[in-house]
Amino acid sequence: MLTASQYQAGQLGNLLRDLQHERAGGSIYIDTTANPDQKPRSRVLVLKNGEIVYGGLRIPDSNQEFVRMIGVKSSYSWADTAIKYTAQKLVNPSSFRELLDRIVRIRVFKWEDIETVVHAQVVQVLEQSLPHPGQLRLDFTVEFDLSYGKDGHGLDWSRVMQDVTSRQQEWAALAPVVPSMDAVPRLSPRGLFVVTDSKVQQHLQQWVNGVRSLIDIAEKLGEDPLELARSYMAWAVSGWVAFGEDAPVTQEIAITQEQxxxxxxxxxxxxxxxxxxxxxxxxxxxxxxxxxxxxxxxxxxxxxxxxxxxxxxxxxxxxxxxxxxxxxxxxxxxxxxxxxxxxxxxxxxxxxxxxxxxxxxxxxxxxxxxxxxxxxxxxxxxxxxx
CATH class of the missing domain: 3.40.50.2300 (Response regulator)
Known part of the structure; x- marks a missing residue:
């Protein structure tokens, strides 16, 4: 069954809590409108018995894709080898829980590693969605058997929200220089000429085009937008990039600066x-x-x-x-x-x-x-x- 409903800014949290109280299970597709001039931002959460068990840009196509994602996020280079070894022994080849059980049993990951990665993704989904209006679509026919630990629990909602609040406070601290994750960085006229780190210079050349926002760049790179914003704050303070009204810097001003x-x-x-x-x-x-x-x-x-x-x-x-x-x-x-x-x-x-x-x-x-x-x-x- 697929249902959809519009919601106003600040209402998404209440809708999610209602679904938790109803012990709902299934997929929650969230389309938020952070900026009327941009297309909606799409995210997904998965509930099992009222508990959040997954969040991200989309639902993984398979249990193997999910394990590979955990391996990349946790910097484990042998995830593929572990998948090949364990996948052939599964009773249910599509089961997330069974594959994770076997992976944990051979000590490739710990349950804490898996839960930490998913917790971080869910926090980012909520951080990017809660403040804005949008549309919620519920699909109770699509769910997967994901859970954590020996007891098969979901994520701790209170801890998730504590981390969301903490990150919102960090964004507020960055705001005097980096207005938001939707802010668009632009290169200053002399930016690339004074960058001392070749990797930073390469990043700025590739990604800063005056159109992409920080959240756009983070999505393409698969990085945490807040971590990226901390780097951009340092680069903005150094005069390499600028945001908003401070971005346009004329060549005449740059020449005066050089003198x-x-x-x-x-x-x-x-x-x-x-x-x-x-x-x-x-x-x-x-x-x-x-x-x-x-x-x-x-x-x-x-x-x-x-x-x-x-x-x-x-x-x-x-x-x-x-x-x-x-x-x-x-x-x-x-x-x-x-x-x-x-x-x-x-x-x-x-x-x-x-x-x-x-x-x-x-x-x-x-x-x-x-x-x-x-x-x-x-x-x-x-x-x-x-």
Whole structure:
């Protein structure tokens, strides 16, 4: 039996809970309209006895396709071998549960691995569907015998919704730079010329065309849209891509930017990097790096006028990186401003010994940052800024 119904924004959650309370079983096809100018976004959920047991872009064509998907998502390279070994022994060749039982029994996967992958997919389906209006189509004739663990349970609805809420909060935190998963990234005029990572450059060339949204790109790549958005936020802060009204950047503006002194900020905090870029971009061309290794590439290929350096970094300690930069003859007079949450005299002394020009304690006031950078860049031969 196939039934369909329209729903308004915010109503989908209640409809799903009603189906759970009725202990419904079957397939739920969801077509949401996130943007009136775009075609509806199609997703599917599967219920068994009122519990969600699957979610994704579509229902797998077979139990073997499903196991291969788990193998790819869990980075298990031997899924195909396990399928060939177990599939020929199945009593019911089309059974999902029987194939998974055998796969788990030979210890290729654990039940927890399988459930984790499907849980993540269901969370993404709901995250992408719950806020928007759309159409729900129910097909109670199509279901498959999927369940998890020795007791054959479905997914934990409360944990699913906790993760949906958590991800919505993360999207809200990204919103000042990445408006939403439906936002369309565009290359800035100089974007590809300053990208230091060849893989990122290749990705931007292949996927960013001013038409595809983040969710479109994520679907094509089979990636988590939120993970992709975190990368795009870093690239946007670096000036490689832009979203919405900030996207169109004229060549005239780009040329003006090239004439400004270059400031390189090295910090693994996107919040700090965003503040620095917004504070200094009117006066300087601001390049960003999150790791010392990337920063070394940038300073060797650009005429850097000043280096802003975080003390605590994931790969190389900021003090050690400062010493490395100072050991290179052409950077002996380069102004280096250390930014850190540590404000003890001993910390400042270590920074000075490492070769720092100046030492600022986080959180830094924008006006103070502008003042210090102006002073340092204004005198090319400066050794200590005051």
């Amino acid at each position: 400004r002194p270059i400031v390189l900020s090295v910090d693994d905090s996107l919040i700090v990097q965003t503040m620095i870029k917004r504070t200094l971009s009117d006066r300087y061309q601001v390049l960003l790096a999150s790791k010392a290794v990337d920063a070394l590439k940038v300073i060797n290929t650009n005429a850097i006028a000043l280096l802003l350096l975080d003390v605590t970094m994931p790969d190389i300690d900021g003090l050690e990186f400062c010493r490395t930069v100072r050991s290179i003859p052409k950077f002996q007079n380069l102004p280096i401003i250390m930014l850190t949450a540590r404000d003890k005299f001993s910390d400042k002394l270590r920074g000075q010994i490492a070769g720092a020009t100046h030492y600022l304690t986080k959180p830094v006031e924008p006006n103070q940052l502008i003042k210090i950078v102006d002073e340092c860049v204004g005198n090319k031969n400066i050794t200590v800024c005051t």
